[in-house]
Amino acid sequence: MANIHRIGILTGGGDCPGLNAVIRAVTKYAIMDFGLEVVGIAEGFGGVVRNQWRLLNLEDVSGILPRGGTILGTSNRDNPFRYPVMIDGHETYEDRSSESIKNLEGMGLDALIVTGGDGSQSIALKLFSMGVPVVGIPKTIDNDLMATDITFGFDTALHTCTEAIDKLHTTAESHHRVMVVEVMGRNTGWIAIESGIAGGADIILIPEIPFTFDNVAKAVLRRRDSGKKFSLIVVAEGARLPGGDSISKKTGLGRNVLGGIGDVVSHELAALTGIDTRTIVLGHLQRGGTPSPFDRILATRFGAKAVEIIMDGDFGKMAALKTPNIVAISLEEAVKGQRRVPPDGELVRFAQAIGTSFGVTSN
Ligand code: F6P
Numbered sequence: 275m276a277n278i279h280r281i282g283i284l285t286g287g288g289d290c291p292g293l294n295a296v297i298r299a300v301t302k303y304a305i306m307d308f309g310l311e312v313v314g315i316a317e318g319f320g321g322v323v324r325n326q327w328r329l330l331n332l333e334d335v336s337g338i339l340p341r342g343g344t345i346l347g348t349s350n351r352d353n354p355f356r357y358p359v360m361i362d363g364h365e366t367y368e369d370r371s372s373e374s375i376k377n378l379e380g381m382g383l384d385a386l387i388v389t390g391g392d393g394s395q396s397i398a399l400k401l402f403s404m405g406v407p408v409v410g411i412p413k414t415i416d417n418d419l420m421a422t423d424i425t426f427g428f429d430t431a432l433h434t435c436t437e438a439i440d441k442l443h444t445t446a447e448s449h450h451r452v453m454v455v456e457v458m459g460r461n462t463g464w465i466a467i468e469s470g471i472a473g474g475a476d477i478i479l480i481p482e483i484p485f486t487f488d489n490v491a492k493a494v495l496r497r498r499d500s501g502k503k504f505s506l507i508v509v510a511e512g513a514r515l516p517g518g519d520s521i522s523k524k525t526g527l528g529r530n531v532l533g534g535i536g537d538v539v540s541h542e543l544a545a546l547t548g549i550d551t552r553t554i555v556l557g558h559l560q561r562g563g564t565p566s567p568f569d570r571i572l573a574t575r576f577g578a579k580a581v582e583i584i585m586d587g588d589f590g591k592m593a594a595l596k597t598p599n600i601v602a603i604s605l606e607e608a609v610k611g612q613r614r615v616p617p618d619g620e621l622v623r624f625a626q627a628i629g630t631s632f633g634v635t636s637n
Contacts, residue, residue, distance in 0.1 A: 275585050276584070284315040286352075289348050295573035299577025313382075319354050321346075342561075350393070390412075399609055415430075457510060475507060479507065488546070507539065
């Protein structure tokens with residue numbers, strides 16, 4: 275067993291349900307079974323750069339299992355190697371990695387747990403290569419990490435989207451409308467395809483499968499001609515327009531973020547079909563709320579495994595689900611590739627088999 279006295283944990287990137295379950299599992303296992311001290315670092319890597327942290331005790335993690343968000347806070351912008359700073363009213367980036375490593379040393383850590391998606395794990399890998407004893411835990415509602423069968427947060431997001439699609443079905447049916455539901459997922463269509471199948475969507479549009487508006491309109495009109503006066507369309511935020519571009523919009527602070535494809539699909543369809551078409555963007559609702567039992571269990575398993583990896587002194591690894599086990603894989607493998615929906619895979623094929631259109635000619 276490695277000589278470990280104090281470990282740190284941070285939650286980086288976009289939040290998701292289950293982060294508190296990880297923090298709780300890590301803290302309880304580390305304190306109760308190994309007598310360690312646990313440092314909670316604030317606001318992801320922001321707290322590493324700015325040296326913001328506190329000791330966590332059992333009381334701090336009591337009652338947080340069902341809570342969404344993260345008691346530590348997070349940031350999807352603060353990167354020690356590319357830290358955003360304002361100079362003369364303009365945003366620019368600075369390398370703050372050596373200061374960050376000094377801060378981590380000052381915290382007295384024998385190991386650092388980085389809970390995050392591919393961006394956070396890439397930073398973890400860089401820090402590891404500079405000598406920081408890091409262990410990763412994968413999270414993201416997008417479920418787009420190649421190295422683990424599933425990330426926690428995804429299941430809860432699916433529940434949120436499926437419930438929304440169920441509710442939209444009834445109002446679409448009453449008004450004979452087409453409802454377009456835009457969901458998250460970045461450049462992958464996992465949330466869209468799985469919530470679309472679970473919610474019985476008629477058309478699912480994902481980044482991995484190029485669609486045309488004509489084909490989407492034909493699918494809607496075919497349904498109308500067969501007597502179904504409404505249609506439900508689920509579109510992933512990263513779905514690409516015919517031509518290959520994705521759609522982004524500006525936040526209030528002028529930052530470009532994915533989003534807006536739902537409205538484009540809606541307007542094009544209304545023009546092509548003459549049917550009243552409305553859009554709903556589920557947005558950050560998908561990241562909020564209490565984690566599902568599945569996500570609580572997965573997050574707890576990942577947290578406990580991370581502590582065991584640390585006690586084995588097996589740094590530079592990430593906990594991953596290789597069903598049925600939680601295993602330790604290298605951080606290199608963890609960030610190697612993005613998991614995308616296979617266009618010829620079983621999920622797409624079976625959805626098509628039961629009449630779901632992906633906006634391609636064949637269905
Ligand atoms: O990666 C999680 C995610 O929610 C994506 O699905 C989405 O594109 C992005 O984060 C949104 O991030 P932000 O918090 O910056 O709006």
